[in-house]
Amino acid sequence: MRRHADQLVECIPRLRRYACALLHDRQQAEDLLQDTLARALERLSLWRRGTDMRAWLFTIMHNLHVNECRRGARRPDTVSLHQSALAEPCAGSRADQQAALHDIETGLMSLPEEQRSVLLLVSLEGLSYRQTAKVLGIKTGTVMSRLHRGRERLRVSLNGEAQPPSPHLRRIK
Numbered sequence: 001m002r003r004h005a006d007q008l009v010e011c012i013p014r015l016r017r018y019a020c021a022l023l024h025d026r027q028q029a030e031d032l033l034q035d036t037l038a039r040a041l042e043r044l045s046l047w048r049r050g051t052d053m054r055a056w057l058f059t060i061m062h063n064l065h066v067n068e069c070r071r072g073a074r075r076p077d078t079v080s081l082h083q084s085a086l087a088e089p090c091a092g093s094r095a096d097q098q099a100a101l102h103d104i105e106t107g108l109m110s111l112p113e114e115q116r117s118v119l120l121l122v123s124l125e126g127l128s129y130r131q132t133a134k135v136l137g138i139k140t141g142t143v144m145s146r147l148h149r150g151r152e153r154l155r156v157s158l159n160g161e162a163q164p165p166s167p168h169l170r171r172i173k
Contacts, residue, residue: 007053036061055131107157115150
């Protein structure tokens with residue numbers, strides 16, 4: 001049991017980073033992290049040996065977040081990426097770094113939550129498509145589709161291009 005608790009502790013930085021990226025508010029992210037850890041510790045005996053604890057913890061966090069959103073108790077505000085655990089040094093001046101991070105933050109915030117969650121879990125957290133599908137409770141094909149659309153929208157946003165209209169909003173002539 002002690003070994004499992006140690007594995008859980010090793011996942012905390014990734015959980016914190018995902019919560020910050022998901023909620024864009026450090027205090028709300030810390031609350032979500034605490035709720036996730038409390039739930040995981042309460043139910044640690046339910047975790048199956050041989051499965052990926054990281055994916056299990058992300059599933060708990062995702063479900064808690066979805067439940068909270070459904071209750072409408074809180075709506076995410078933005079937090080600058082340079083203030084969060086996402087910030088990593090990059091080449092260029094400090095002003096260039098801040099401008100680039102702002103552009104990425106704006107691009108991420110413009111994504112629908114479904115696409116943003118998939119993009120963060122796959123690209124930032126390094127989960128496989130299968131793990132991401134399990135965490136979010138969707139099919140692997142849906143993960144791939146949302147990831148593709150999210151990356152494309154983010155690319156368009158970062159290049160300063162106009163967002164194409166959503167396919168379901170196009171008129172049929």
